[in-house]
Amino acid sequence: MTEIETPPLTSIVSYPRHKHMVTSDLVFIPSPGAGHLPPTVELAKLLLHRDQRLSVTIIIMNFSFGAKHNTETRQCTPRLRFIDIPCDESVMALITPKAFLTAFVEHHKPRVRDIVQGIxxxxxxxxxxxxVDMFCTSMIDVANEFGAPTYTYFTSSAAMLGLMFHFQAKRDNEAYDATELKNTESKLLVPSFVNSVPSKVLPEVLLDKEGGCKMFLDLTKRFRESKGIIVNTFQDLEGHGLEYLLSSNLELPPVFAVGPILNQENKNDDDSKRDEIITWLDDQPKGSVVFLCFGSMGSFNEKQVKEMAVAIERSGHRFLWSLRRPPPKEKRESPKEYENFEEVLPEGFLEHTSSVGKVIGWAPQMAVLSHPSVGGFVSHCGWNSTLESIWCGVPIAAWPLYAEQQVNAFELVVELGLAVEIRMDYKTDMRSGGGNEMMVTAKEIEDGIMKLMSDGEMRKKAEDMKEKSRSAVVEGGSSHASIGNFIQHLLNVQNKS
Structure with missing residues (x-):
């Protein structure tokens, strides 16, 4: 199967350019979260590869915390450049947790305006x-000042996008209050899903009576102001959700399904750690390893870690476990590395499992998932991780943590049959340092791992979707065509302006 047509940066630089050619510049504004910048960079590279008339400027608003991205891809070239806005610590201190992201983006509007004026x-x-990223729709105001059209880049699923539009329309047209669903056992008919959606898997922000729900649906309403919505998904994966989004009665902007958009280079500054992990995997039998990894912000308290360790040991399966220390409570920080895993793991665990398992900190996730020895993925179901797992044909045991991950888990388990459930409605407060009271027992985790590694039908579905994901992005595929349609739409809109 042909690999995805997303070239390294060096091939983008090599395109011939007329000395006095004026390119059409796209200003990308990603959210500063770890799950948003990488797919933004990959989409930009893909667009540049497809059309040499385009150039891209990515404006990066920096947090003082969170994953730091490799600077190797931030070379300034004639057609792709990055502009960093340094973190303003004084403003960070004033922004309340409830409205943190929207207030953060709002604060950066004058800086973005100045940068674009300079361009x-x-x-x-x-x-x-x-x-603009799905959380940066207030930047539409800046685009309007320059008379420029805006497209929204939605870095999650089509089903989730449909869910957001569904609840936004019900609020605005029927005065429906989604927060009343909190702590209920309701099952909801959401048109972007085939099956009824349990209220317990809805994003916590949608159920937040203290302003979170309003903020979330106000963001969604602004998607409608876009000239188009780019979604990181593909037709064979989410045909039902995409059909709903494209239905004329919704009166939405055009939707372009361009995925899977993935960073396959998976580079990291610490190549020695990466090499050590891959060397260990090389020594394991094909399809034998369970990979446990919960994203850049995923971590658990000590009691939960011990339950996980018991389950892993009891399962008897080979494992690679990415285990990271939770941040201090109420601090906006990403998880850190443990200096010594023995301080959190049960006594004797490392010794008992040394012949079949490896506990690590940071993980080169794409490299691990694409390794032949990996047979299953215990995952938080972040959308980037979900697409990586699908691309590699690795089935998932779903253990979501926050944001829309519970919705993703529901889609993977119930709608698509690409995952088994560990605890689909698990939720953690990211501000509590992994210290919430919800606990998953060793029995639940062990059962999930055992089913993950033995379900032949699910493994066959994962392999089939792997092939479909790769077919989507090559010439003749649905996402390849959708990228072309987006570029044509963009140039048509530009010519009319």
Missing amino acids: IQSGSLRLAAFV
Whole structure:
């Protein structure tokens, strides 16, 4: 099967350019979260590969915390450049947790305005459009000041996007209050899903009476102001959800399903750790290893870690476990590395499992998932991780933590049959340092691992979806065509403006 047509940065630089050619510049504004910048960079590279008339400027608003991204891909080239806005610690201290992200983006509007003004004044680039992350829709105001169209980049599933539009329309047209669903056992008819959706898997923010729900649905309402919505998914994976989004009665902007958009290079500064992990995997039998990894922000308290350890040992399966220390309570920090795993693991665990398992900190996730020895993935079901797992044909045991991950888990388990459930409605407060009271027992975890590694039908479905994901992005595939449709739409809109 042909590999995805997302070239390394060096091939983008090599395109011939006329000395005085003015390119159409796309201003990308990603959210500063770890799950948003990488797919933004990959989408930008893909667009540049497809059309040399385009250039891209990615404006990065920096947090003082969170995963730091490799600077190797941030080379300034004639057609792709990055502009960092340094973190303003004084503003960070004033922003309340409830409205943190929206207030953070709002604060950066004047800085973005100045940067774009400088781009226009340079004369070498023609501002074609803004491409804003799903959480950065207030930047539509800045685009409007320059008379530029805006496209929204939705870095989660089509089913989730449909769910957001569904609840936004019910609020605005029927005065429906989604927060009343909190702590209920309701099952809901959501048109972007085939099956009824349990209220217990809805995103916590949608159920938040203290302003979170309003903020979330107000963001969704602004998606409608876009000229188009780019979604990181593909037709064979989410045909039902995409059909709903494209239905004319919704009166939505055009939706372009362009995925899976993945960072396959998976580079990290610490190559020695990566090499050690891959060397260990090389020594394991094909399809024998359970990989446990919970994303850049995933961590658990000590009691939960011990339950996980008991389950892993009892399962008897080979394992690679990415285990990270929770941040201090009420601090906006990402998980850190343990200096000594024995301080959190049960006594004797490392010794008992040394012949079949390996506990690590940071994990080169894509490299691990694509390794032949990996047969299952215990995952938080973040959308990037979900697409990586699908691309590699590795089935999932779903253990979501926060954001829309519970919805993703429901889609994987119930709608698609690509995952088994560990605890689909598990939720953690990211501000509590992994210290919430919800606990998953060793028995639940062990059962999930055993089913993950033995379900032949699910493994066959995963392999089939792997092939479909790769077919989508090559010439003749649905996502390849959708990228072309987006570029044509963009240029048509630009020519009319």
